[in-house]
Amino acid sequence: MAVEEQRPRLAWLFFGWSGRLSRAPHALGWAFWLMVLSASFTRVLAVPEDHPSFVPWVLVFLALAVVSTISSLMLSIKRVHDMNLPAPLILCLFVPALSFFALFVFLVWPGTQGPNDYGRLPDRPMD
Template sequence: MGRNDLTWLFFGFSGRISRMAFFLAGLLWAVFQAFALYRFTVAEQAGGATNIWAMLFWALFFLSVWSSVALGVKRLHDFGKPGIFTVALFIPMVSIIAFIALCFWPGDEGANRYGTRTNAPA
């Protein structure tokens, strides 16, 4: 998997991705955010490290929001649904159910209008 493949996976909106790719990409963002938040909370207040970890956390947060939308759109494309339904990932309480559904709902077998195969751009 090359650099362009990773850029497409995390930030592209075309094509389809599988349940496993969606789950693992979301898990990776959660680990990055948790690490930055942890480092922010244990950094000494007097030093500049607190500000650096806070900025890193917020940068990761905004990148992960964009990436979550892109991942959700591609996951929805995998079973033939339009990407606008990704908004459900940002509604409190509904987001948990939507995430679980996207992790477990099987995609379309074969080609659909969003791509000929899973885990590839259209």
């Protein structure tokens, strides 16, 4: 009986840190969180401060901001793994002068061809 290779799950895509992630899923993951945060922030801006739903919407936005930050870091860790670079390189995202440049590099720099230190194939958890 042949062992069937499992497809990666969304939980691994957004919150796993092992394995590799190519450019397109990385960009789509960041775009997803940008849309979710934009929608919740738009709702916060649309509700008057004295309305009873203002505080819950602010709390929703803050919770989503925390979750999206963690997820974006996990996406970026897998992305630098695909480039065969160490995970601490994502600390560049926290340096204001480097953050936009680092994100740009993560989005356009190609991954390594074939197996590398972090897995056989991109877009898969490390086997």
